[in-house]
Amino acid sequence: MGDNRVIHEVNAVFGHSDDVYEKLQAAADLAMLDVQVTSDFTRPILNRLRDFVSVAISSLKLYPDTIHLHHATIDRIEVRVVGLSTAIVVFAPVEQLVSEVYLNKMAATKHLPLPHLLKHDVTFTSLPVAYAVYSFIAGVSLYAIEDDVMQRVAAKQVGRTIRSLHLIAAHGLGAPQVSGKWAARSWHAVIQQWLSDRGYYERLLELLGPRLLGQLLEYTTKHSSLQQFEASVMFGGIERQSVMVMVHGNIQVEGLMRSGRIVAGDPMFDVASSMRASLGAGFRQGFIDGYTSHAPLSSNEVARVKRYALLWRTLDMTMQITTQHHKDALVHSVTHVLAEALIVPD
Numbered sequence: 001m002g003d004n005r006v007i008h009e010v011n012a013v014f015g016h017s018d019d020v021y022e023k024l025q026a027a028a029d030l031a032m033l034d035v036q037v038t039s040d041f042t043r044p045i046l047n048r049l050r051d052f053v054s055v056a057i058s059s060l061k062l063y064p065d066t067i068h069l070h071h072a073t074i075d076r077i078e079v080r081v082v083g084l085s086t087a088i089v090v091f092a093p094v095e096q097l098v099s100e101v102y103l104n105k106m107a108a109t110k111h112l113p114l115p116h117l118l119k120h121d122v123t124f125t126s127l128p129v130a131y132a133v134y135s136f137i138a139g140v141s142l143y144a145i146e147d148d149v150m151q152r153v154a155a156k157q158v159g160r161t162i163r164s165l166h167l168i169a170a171h172g173l174g175a176p177q178v179s180g181k182w183a184a185r186s187w188h189a190v191i192q193q194w195l196s197d198r199g200y201y202e203r204l205l206e207l208l209g210p211r212l213l214g215q216l217l218e219y220t221t222k223h224s225s226l227q228q229f230e231a232s233v234m235f236g237g238i239e240r241q242s243v244m245v246m247v248h249g250n251i252q253v254e255g256l257m258r259s260g261r262i263v264a265g266d267p268m269f270d271v272a273s274s275m276r277a278s279l280g281a282g283f284r285q286g287f288i289d290g291y292t293s294h295a296p297l298s299s300n301e302v303a304r305v306k307r308y309a310l311l312w313r314t315l316d317m318t319m320q321i322t323t324q325h326h327k328d329a330l331v332h333s334v335t336h337v338l339a340e341a342l343i344v345p346d
Helices: 002-014 017-031 042-047 049-056 094-108 148-165 187-197 200-222 267-273 281-291 299-318 324-343
Strands: 066-073 076-082 086-091 117-121 131-135 243-248 250-256
Touching: 017 042, 017 049, 017 066, 042 049, 042 066, 042 076, 049 076, 049 086, 049 131, 094 117, 094 131, 148 243, 148 250, 148 281, 187 200, 200 299, 200 324, 267 299, 299 324
Parallel strands: none
Antiparallel strands: 066 076, 076 086, 086 131, 117 131, 243 250
């Protein structure tokens, strides 16, 4: 009887592992019915999620009392583990996690508000999928905040954080390989690979055709002025969904998560990503205010931002095309901007 009481008290403190893992697997089984979640990548993970999470956190002594399927898309599964502390287990393509792990390690050297890396395996040693375990960043996504003033205030904080990130010198261009080494690639090749890996290149080719796309890439990725910079650590594309905030009368950025795959290169590529129309005027203004709060951009940096911004805005527009009219408008817009850009010097 005494032994049963001890077991009950331990379970009350540390959670009953069988129960929490069973609930997690039930949620994963349900998620497999969602066509926006299931894919060749996520299906085998969701099918054995309880086992995969158990292996991923086995050495961390979290003693979970709740485990939730926190976030799920066709190429990313996040599981929130709550016990003695709270952590996020992330399963994603190895190329993505290699980028994130490098970024978060480098950000930690400057105590920036990005996830702290607790554990990771990108070599498939313990599981047939790459994973990382991060500290949990509390709050809600800035994407869910509709107030324009709060968007601007939060974006200013993001801008300051990204400027601090850009002060960290990178070890190469793009991201490290799984081995930790860096491939000798040009900056243009890094962007080209990113466009191909994310499916952007194929989409642009379909919408713009080979001639106009060639002109766009020549202006926004290959131009000689874009090859002269000091490589820094980058976030890889600014998104409101990546910004976690707390709102209590005012708004406070808690941290940034879910970076892009390009985490080393020209910092102006990050700045240009903040200028996409879909981010909203408040966010765009707030970001640049924060980024330049201590020092303005140089004329050379402004010129590079303008070139990258055309690529980012074009990608932004491709996400909104549903009719032939939209397609024609995109072609006209890109043609017009390129014609003006080639006439008017930077």
